[in-house]
Every structure is written in structure tokens, then in C-alpha cells.
Amino acid sequence: MNERILISGASLAGLTLASWLARYGFRPTVVERAPALRAWGNGVDVRDQAVTVAERMGIMDDIRAAAADVRGMKFVDADDRAVARVPIGEPGAVEIMRGDLVALLRGTADVEYVFGDSVRSLDQDDDGVTVTFENAPDRRFDLVVGADGMHSTVRRLAFGPEERFVRFRGHYFAFADADASLGEDRCVTMYNRPGRMAGIYRSGNHPQAKGYFIFRSGRLAYDHRDVAQHRRLVREAFAGDTSWHTKELLAAALADPDFYFDALGQVRMDSWSKGRVVLTGDAAWCASPASGAGAELALVGAYRLAGELAAAGGDHRAAFPRYEASHRALVDKKHQIGANVRMMVPRTTAGRRLRNAVARSPLPRVMGALERRLQAGPRPLPEYAPAR
Ligand SMILES: Cc1cc2nc3c(=O)[nH]c(=O)nc-3n(C[C@H](O)[C@H](O)[C@H](O)COP(=O)(O)OP(=O)(O)OC[C@H]3O[C@@H](n4cnc5c(N)ncnc54)[C@H](O)[C@@H]3O)c2cc1C
Known part of the structure; x- marks a missing residue:
């Protein structure tokens, strides 16, 4: 053996x-x-x-x-007003x-x-x-x-x-610590500019919140283990974004020693x-x-x-x-x-409006319920036994 x-x-x-x-x-x-x-x-x-x-x-x-x-997701405008909410779970x-x-x-x-x-x-x-x-x-x-x-x-x-x-899927993402007061309890908050998303994730059971960032981009040349380069790329991608809480979230993320960055790849x-x-x-x-x-x-x-x-x-x-x-x-x-x-990163302003309209409609709930119905519970998983 x-x-x-x-x-x-x-x-x-x-x-x-x-x-x-x-x-x-x-x-x-x-x-x-x-x-x-x-x-x-x-x-x-x-x-x-x-x-x-x-x-x-x-x-x-x-x-x-x-x-x-975490019970829901909300999309917000630059004034932090929820434009659409979607329950999750x-x-x-x-x-x-x-x-x-x-x-x-x-x-x-x-x-x-x-x-x-x-x-x-x-x-x-x-x-x-x-x-x-x-x-x-x-x-x-x-x-x-x-x-x-x-x-x-x-x-x-x-x-x-x-x-x-x-395979590169056209986006990069980063996660890091964030100031919890910027988000809503038990909620994932997302703010979009065309091709970019800044968000904050607040668990119900943890004092610390997580900020996250996704941006659309062509392939970038960098070393996947060089965190200083990762910070620079994210800073540059969001440099012009001063609306909503993006600036504060970015400052906290860039200061976090556990800053995590990667390509959206498969x-x-x-x-x-x-x-x-x-x-x-x-x-x-x-x-x-x-x-x-x-x-x-x-x-x-x-x-x-x-x-x-x-x-x-x-x-x-x-x-x-x-x-x-x-x-x-x-x-x-x-x-x-x-x-x-x-859904997370609409490419254009029109795409963002459409996403918000869909999120406000009953469609996501109906689709979720339908999928659960079709699945009808977890599929069985074999119980393995060691061969003698
Ligand atoms: C620090 C960290 C934070 C993450 N945060 C998130 C998140 O917030 N949300 C999310 O959806 N996914 C996150 N992921 C990815 C997520 O864990 C994976 O997508 C998924 O769970 C599959 O896990 P995995 O064990 O296959 O790979 P991974 O979780 O990527 O783990 C790979 C492990 O291998 C280690 N490793 C890499 N190279 C070597 C090497 N040469 N020799 C020895 N060890 C090596 C890494 O340090 C890591 O511990 C994170 C991964 C890491 C490592």
C-alpha cells in the first residue's frame, strides 16, 4: 500500500x-x-x-x-444609500x-x-x-x-x-481588514463604478470587517508573491475613486499586513x-x-x-x-x-442600472427557490471504507 x-x-x-x-x-x-x-x-x-x-x-x-x-447583500450609491438589497443564505x-x-x-x-x-x-x-x-x-x-x-x-x-x-477571467481582486463602522451589521455592502467594485463584509459574529476590491483589467505583469506590487496595483486601480467610502477602505486595506490579492483566474x-x-x-x-x-x-x-x-x-x-x-x-x-x-462588477453605468433593477425585482428570490427545488437536498456522498 x-x-x-x-x-x-x-x-x-x-x-x-x-x-x-x-x-x-x-x-x-x-x-x-x-x-x-x-x-x-x-x-x-x-x-x-x-x-x-x-x-x-x-x-x-x-x-x-x-x-x-451574513444575511444580505446591498448595493449602494455614492451617498451610501441602498439602491437594492438581496437576501442571502x-x-x-x-x-x-x-x-x-x-x-x-x-x-x-x-x-x-x-x-x-x-x-x-x-x-x-x-x-x-x-x-x-x-x-x-x-x-x-x-x-x-x-x-x-x-x-x-x-x-x-x-x-x-x-x-x-x-485562465484569466479579466479581473483582479483583493481582500483585507476594514473599519467595521463603514459597513452594515450582517451585510455585504457593494459600491460600483464602471468595471470596479469596492465592498465591505461584516459578519455578525466577528468584530473585524473585511474590505474587498475587484477591478476589471487586461492582464497585468506582476509576481504573485510580491505583496508590495499587489498593493501598488490596487492603489493605482482605485486612485481616482474618492466617492462613497472607497478612500478609507483602500487606506485600511493597504496598511493590512495580511492584504490578499490575486487575479480572478480559473x-x-x-x-x-x-x-x-x-x-x-x-x-x-x-x-x-x-x-x-x-x-x-x-x-x-x-x-x-x-x-x-x-x-x-x-x-x-x-x-x-x-x-x-x-x-x-x-x-x-x-x-x-x-x-x-x-452582478458584482457591471462594466458600464447602464449595466449597473440593469443589475440594480434585477436585484430589486423578485427574480433573484424566485430563481434561488427554483434552484433549491430542482436540487431537492444535498446529493448523497459515498461513505468510503478502507479495503482490507
Ligand atoms: C490567505 C488566504 C486567504 C484567502 N481568502 C479567501 C477569501 O476571503 N475568500 C475566498 O473566496 N477565498 C479565499 N482564499 C482562497 C480559498 O481558500 C480557496 O479558493 C479555496 O478554499 C480552495 O482552497 P485550497 O486549499 O485549494 O487553496 P488555498 O486556500 O489557496 O491554499 C493553498 C495553500 O498552499 C500554500 N502554498 C502555496 N504554495 C506552496 C508551496 N510551494 N509549498 C507549500 N505550500 C504552498 C498556501 O500558502 C496556502 O496555504 C484564500 C486563500 C488564502 C491562502
């Missing part, structure tokens, strides 16, 4: 995978580039099959207890701050962690994979999993350069595995924050990968294709983000 499994990335996908692999008797090691868990970020949704995964991990009650409890689903979810997942996984390091090279043969690290000595593993996000190092080493797999791959190396989470299929499904896909995908490995007695040749076959349909569905982007 392939027992020793290296997981690159200690976030939603990597932590979920490590937890299930350990339960099934594998020996996972998690390597994370950051010096500690990166436990921050905005609200993420645990819904549908991800609720089942969290229940089976024994953390769903804690997730409910820590819920962000799906029956059974829970929105939780990403950092809280990361901490809860970590609590379920008693495994080996290596922080402050990264895989540098992978060399696979018939019996395993020799891994060199930036800092730690070389090691042998039976399998290697890339759960290291949209800019995955494992994907680059095993499958090829990022440009082949990451990862599209024909296959998620190559020999003894496999990808999960954003590294394999990032649908982008505009999908609202990053956490759901990460939890369900990692659960399925661990389960298929267990059911196949660790035989990756049997498990990897089954993992992929079982999870692709959900990923493909969540890649459809066009309507969400148009």
Missing part, C-alpha cells in the same frame, strides 16, 4: 485531505510555505455535500457555532470566516506538519517519488498531492507551466494526476472567489480523493481516475461564474 503521502499546502483542501488520509491509516505529511497556518480571509460557504463532509469530520456543529451569519448551508474553518480543520488532523518550506523538485519512479525541499533534507514518499492553490508548485513541477492551466486541466502525483483544491480546478464555491469544492474533492485511495487499498492507479470521475461534474458546474461577475 502507498502509505507515505506528501501534501503540499495547509489550507482547506490540504487539511481536509490530511485528516481523512490519517483516519484511513495513511501517513500524511503536510508541507506549507507560510511559517504558520494562514488563518484569515473573508467568509466562505460550506454547503450541500461539503456539509456532509464536515458532519463526518465531526466539526459541523462548530462550523454552525462560528457562522458568519441557503437552507442548510453555513457561511464561515475562512480563518475559522482553517482552524477547525487543523484540529481534526493529527499529522506531521512542515511549515516554512516548499517542494523544490519531484522525481517519480515505479516505487515512489523523491522530493527535494527548499530547506528540509530530501525525502521519499509513495505519493505527492498538490493542494497548494491556484499558483501550485506541484502542478508546475509535474504538469508544466502555470500559463497552460490558469484552473482548467484535462487530468488531475500524473503517475504518483495528484492535485486537489484550487491547484486542480480553482473556480475563483466569484464562484462562491472554493470551500465546497475543496472539502468535497479532498474527501473523495482520500476515500478513493482508501477504497483502492492505496492503489493510486485505481483511485486517481475514480476520484476525478466522481468530482468533475461539480467542478464544471461551479466554473460557470459569468453571471456572478456581471
Whole structure:
């Protein structure tokens, strides 16, 4: 059996995978580039099959207890008057701050962690994979999993350069801390200028608010790990915006050490595995924050990968294709983000008026109810058992 499994990335996908692999008797090691868990970020949704995964991990009650409890979204004008409101929340689903979810997942996984390091090279043969690290000595593993996000190092080493797999969707986004008094309790407030959005997210259960920014743009040249460059790009994109609270939000965001910036990109791959190396989470299929499904896909995908490995007695040749076959349909569905982007960041003033009119109409509620009806509850998720 392939027992020793290296997981690159200690976030939603990597932590979920490590937890299930350990339960099934594998020996996972998690390597994370950051010096500690990166436990921050905005609200993420645990819904549908991800609720089942969290229940089976024994953390769903804690997730409910820590819920962000955001009840609605409002679009405002320059004078901070609501021009349209949309209730949010799906029956059974829970929105939780990403950092809280990361901490809860970590609590379920008693495994080996290596922080402050990264895989540098992978060399696979018939019996395993020799891994060199930036800092730690070389090691042998039976399998290697890339759960290291949209800019995955494992994907680059095993499958090829990022440009082949990451599709740019015409926007950039940033999240950071914000002054809570600028937003409304339990509400996501959004202010638009053509092709730009500045917003504030206020959870009901956290004193700290999150500011966020999205802007439409052609491709920009920058280093995805150079935070000083990210700050400059966002500052430049919103430099002329002095209306609403944009200036104050921007000043607070740029001062936040945990400022988070990325391209609105999507990862599209024909296959998620190559020999003894496999990808999960954003590294394999990032649908982008505009999908609202990053956490759901990460939890369900990692659960399925661990389960298929267990059911196949660790035989990756049997498990990897089954993992992929079982999870692709959900990923493909969540890649459809066009309507969400148009809703959050209308391109023109006319587009913004239309969005506001639609948001004020009963249409979003009717469509939401219809979708819930058609889905008729969470689809069943297999319970995997280790092969004897
Ligand atoms: C700090 C942070 C804040 C985020 N905030 C939000 C948010 O507010 N809203 C939202 O919708 N999504 C957010 N995301 C993205 C969201 O977590 C993912 O879209 C989704 O949940 C899938 O998770 P993932 O585990 O696949 O990838 P990610 O969450 O992107 O995690 C990848 C992990 O791999 C680590 N890593 C990267 N490269 C290496 C390497 N070479 N070696 C070892 N480790 C590596 C990263 O540090 C990170 O911990 C955030 C991600 C991060 C890392």
C-alpha cells in the first residue's frame, strides 16, 4: 500500500485531505510555505455535500457555532444609500470566516506538519517519488498531492507551466481588514463604478470587517508573491475613486499586513494526476472567489480523493481516475461564474442600472427557490471504507 503521502499546502483542501488520509491509516505529511497556518480571509460557504463532509469530520456543529451569519447583500450609491438589497443564505448551508474553518480543520488532523518550506523538485519512479525541499533534507514518499492553490508548485513541477492551466477571467481582486463602522451589521455592502467594485463584509459574529476590491483589467505583469506590487496595483486601480467610502477602505486595506490579492483566474486541466502525483483544491480546478464555491469544492474533492485511495487499498492507479470521475461534474458546474461577475462588477453605468433593477425585482428570490427545488437536498456522498 502507498502509505507515505506528501501534501503540499495547509489550507482547506490540504487539511481536509490530511485528516481523512490519517483516519484511513495513511501517513500524511503536510508541507506549507507560510511559517504558520494562514488563518484569515473573508467568509466562505460550506454547503450541500461539503456539509456532509464536515458532519463526518465531526466539526459541523462548530462550523454552525462560528457562522458568519451574513444575511444580505446591498448595493449602494455614492451617498451610501441602498439602491437594492438581496437576501442571502441557503437552507442548510453555513457561511464561515475562512480563518475559522482553517482552524477547525487543523484540529481534526493529527499529522506531521512542515511549515516554512516548499517542494523544490519531484522525481517519480515505479516505487515512489523523491522530493527535494527548499530547506528540509530530501525525502521519499509513495505519493505527492498538490493542494497548494491556484499558483501550485506541484502542478508546475509535474504538469508544466502555470500559463497552460490558469485562465484569466479579466479581473483582479483583493481582500483585507476594514473599519467595521463603514459597513452594515450582517451585510455585504457593494459600491460600483464602471468595471470596479469596492465592498465591505461584516459578519455578525466577528468584530473585524473585511474590505474587498475587484477591478476589471487586461492582464497585468506582476509576481504573485510580491505583496508590495499587489498593493501598488490596487492603489493605482482605485486612485481616482474618492466617492462613497472607497478612500478609507483602500487606506485600511493597504496598511493590512495580511492584504490578499490575486487575479480572478480559473484552473482548467484535462487530468488531475500524473503517475504518483495528484492535485486537489484550487491547484486542480480553482473556480475563483466569484464562484462562491472554493470551500465546497475543496472539502468535497479532498474527501473523495482520500476515500478513493482508501477504497483502492492505496492503489493510486485505481483511485486517481475514480476520484476525478466522481468530482468533475461539480467542478464544471461551479466554473460557470459569468453571471456572478456581471452582478458584482457591471462594466458600464447602464449595466449597473440593469443589475440594480434585477436585484430589486423578485427574480433573484424566485430563481434561488427554483434552484433549491430542482436540487431537492444535498446529493448523497459515498461513505468510503478502507479495503482490507
Ligand atoms: C490567505 C488566504 C486567504 C484567502 N481568502 C479567501 C477569501 O476571503 N475568500 C475566498 O473566496 N477565498 C479565499 N482564499 C482562497 C480559498 O481558500 C480557496 O479558493 C479555496 O478554499 C480552495 O482552497 P485550497 O486549499 O485549494 O487553496 P488555498 O486556500 O489557496 O491554499 C493553498 C495553500 O498552499 C500554500 N502554498 C502555496 N504554495 C506552496 C508551496 N510551494 N509549498 C507549500 N505550500 C504552498 C498556501 O500558502 C496556502 O496555504 C484564500 C486563500 C488564502 C491562502
